[in-house]
Amino acid sequence: MTAKIIDGKEISAKIRKELEQEVSALTEAGIKPGLAVILVGNNQASRTYVTSKQKSCKAIGMKSLLIELPEDVEEQILLNKIAELNSQNDIHGILVQLPLPPHISEEKVIETISPSKDVDGFHPVNIGKMMTGQDTFLPCTPFGVMQMLKHEQIAVAGKHAVIVGRSNIVGKPAGQLLLNENATVTYCHSKTPDLATFTKKADILVAAVGRAKMITADYIKDGAVVIDVGMNRDENGKLCGDVDFEQAAPKAGFITPVPGGVGPMTITMLLYNTVKSAKNVLNNRN
Numbered sequence: 001m002t003a004k005i006i007d008g009k010e011i012s013a014k015i016r017k018e019l020e021q022e023v024s025a026l027t028e029a030g031i032k033p034g035l036a037v038i039l040v041g042n043n044q045a046s047r048t049y050v051t052s053k054q055k056s057c058k059a060i061g062m063k064s065l066l067i068e069l070p071e072d073v074e075e076q077i078l079l080n081k082i083a084e085l086n087s088q089n090d091i092h093g094i095l096v097q098l099p100l101p102p103h104i105s106e107e108k109v110i111e112t113i114s115p116s117k118d119v120d121g122f123h124p125v126n127i128g129k130m131m132t133g134q135d136t137f138l139p140c141t142p143f144g145v146m147q148m149l150k151h152e153q154i155a156v157a158g159k160h161a162v163i164v165g166r167s168n169i170v171g172k173p174a175g176q177l178l179l180n181e182n183a184t185v186t187y188c189h190s191k192t193p194d195l196a197t198f199t200k201k202a203d204i205l206v207a208a209v210g211r212a213k214m215i216t217a218d219y220i221k222d223g224a225v226v227i228d229v230g231m232n233r234d235e236n237g238k239l240c241g242d243v244d245f246e247q248a249a250p251k252a253g254f255i256t257p258v259p260g261g262v263g264p265m266t267i268t269m270l271l272y273n274t275v276k277s278a279k280n281v282l283n284n285r286n
């Protein structure tokens, strides 16, 4: 079997086109969707992602505000900035780029963002809503993965999904969204012995580890759907996923590439959530 490649760029383009229409209608109604991104410090990778988020906002007519703070910024200054954005009417989404320097509490930062502007879907209130199946902002990367499955008409109900990684921003919510769609879910992590015995059972395998090409052919069941969330550099400095694409593609049924897979979908769902937030404002006004 040779896998069908799930093209994250193509699916993104389709969704962004629909969003562009909504942005235009909202702007007409006097509510131009606005996203504020806070970048602390000068990490090059973070800067690249942030720039890309900004460009994507502007490309569909949204307002985008970048707030840059120095690496050694006091935690309270950052929290005050968030509070200010919480009360700013032209801002519908607030994203604080992670990771943060060690002297700043990520937990405090996330909990300071108003749940109604938490377009990352990281606030405990929104995570709770996601877990109980209520309407809310879903975390962008797992949400993007679900959109990819939906677009490819891959049935989730009754499938065995295996997630490698259990971070709060990717692994855990990815499993939860698959569970919400009636998959049977197994979580694996760094303390899982004999990882391949679990991953080989997966109908849907989600790799969210952060280790270049660790998922080789012997981790994959024939015909499996392989979703690669990883964003790593290989030995030549080239961008690559957690999955060894060359080995996995001949075995899998579907596979996402890196780059051009989950990454673009993450940004698309961030735009989606920001538009959703602006629509909420419109609906509350009417």
Ligand SMILES: NC(=O)C1=CN([C@@H]2O[C@H](COP(=O)(O)OP(=O)(O)OC[C@H]3O[C@@H](n4cnc5c(N)ncnc54)[C@H](OP(=O)(O)O)[C@@H]3O)[C@@H](O)[C@H]2O)C=CC1
Binding pocket: 141, 164, 165, 166, 167, 168, 169, 170, 171, 188, 189, 190, 191, 192, 195, 208, 209, 210, 211, 229, 230, 231, 232, 262, 263, 264, 266
């Ligand atoms: N495409 C996109 O849009 C995005 C991509 N990413 C990328 O996804 C990857 C994961 O990100 P994130 O979840 O934030 O990373 P974290 O480092 O927070 O989490 C990594 C997870 O992988 C587990 N793990 C580490 N080593 C192993 C191993 N040898 N075997 C099994 N499990 C292991 C860890 O286990 P334990 O909990 O036990 O430590 C942990 O749960 C990274 O490459 C990141 O760059 C992240 C966000 C968005």
Ligand SMILES: Nc1nc(=O)c2c([nH]1)NC[C@@H]1CN(c3ccc(C(=O)N[C@@H](CCC(=O)O)C(=O)O)cc3)C=[N+]21
Binding pocket: 048, 049, 052, 095, 096, 097, 098, 099, 120, 140, 141, 231, 239, 258, 259, 260, 261, 262, 263, 264, 266, 267
């Ligand atoms: N508060 C917060 N929210 C996040 O959503 C968040 C974050 N912090 N911190 C870092 C991670 C990582 N992340 C990515 C988004 C897009 C691509 C992406 O678009 N990747 C392109 C390639 C980009 C390139 O060429 O470097 C692709 O896969 O095709 C990657 C990674 C969001 N994150």
